[in-house]
Amino acid sequence: MRFLRASVVLAALTVALAVPLAVLAGGTASRQSPPTFAFGRSGGNIIPFRVSIGTNGRVAVSGPVTVTATNGPLSLPLRNGLAKLAQAEGFFSMPTLVSCAGINPDVAGRFVTVTAGGKSRTVTARGTCKPAFEELYAVLSAAVGAGQ
Numbered sequence: 073m074r075f076l077r078a079s080v081v082l083a084a085l086t087v088a089l090a091v092p093l094a095v096l097a098g099g100t101a102s103r104q105s106p107p108t109f110a111f112g113r114s115g116g117n118i119i120p121f122r123v124s125i126g127t128n129g130r131v132a133v134s135g136p137v138t139v140t141a142t143n144g145p146l147s148l149p150l151r152n153g154l155a156k157l158a159q160a161e162g163f164f165s166m167p168t169l170v171s172c173a174g175i176n177p178d179v180a181g182r183f184v185t186v187t188a189g190g191k192s193r194t195v196t197a198r199g200t201c202k203p204a205f206e207e208l209y210a211v212l213s214a215a216v217g218a219g220q
Contacts, residue, residue: 106148107155107188111212112137114196116180123218125151131216140217150215155188157211161204164193172199184209 105127112122112135121135129145158164163186175198184205185194197205212218 104190105187107151107186109151109154109187109212110185110194111183111209113180113182115198117178118180120180123212123216125154125212125216138219141215146215154212154215155186158184158186158188158208161208163195163204163208164191166193166195166202166205168193168195170195170197170199170202170205172197172201175199182209184212 106129108127109125110122112120114120114122119136121137122133123137123139124132125146126132129147129151131139131141131146133139163184169181179198181196181198183194183196185192195205197209200206
């Protein structure tokens with residue numbers, strides 16, 4: 073009987089300590105900032121542009137680029153999906169500079185910056201030899217309806 077009582081007390085104590093820890097862990101995740109994104113073109117001998125998606129989902133542009141997503145913010149589920157795509161493509165472990173073979177040094181590079189889950193990374197690609205980068209860049213462009 074004493075063993076059973078000790079087991080019950082230990083179980084209750086474990087639950088009493090685990091619940092606040094689980095709540096705190098969940099609370100931390102919910103306080104993280106929504107993901108943000110930027111992409112565009114820079115360097116070389118062509119006019120640069122930048123498209124940014126802020127924490128509130130608003131799209132901002134600079135340079136010679138047009139977007140169709142100007143009526144309102146991009147939804148949080150869409151932005152979370154873009155962050156999941158970046159993670160699935162291995163974006164946070166890509167080299168920060170991808171230089172494809174045979175590319176003229178005067179060619180502009182395209183860049184993507186993703187800030188999500190407490191991480192931030194910018195990857196610049198010169199050429200189209202990195203399929204994971206190409207897919208992320210294309211999906212970000214499509215999400216905002218970007219056209220140059």
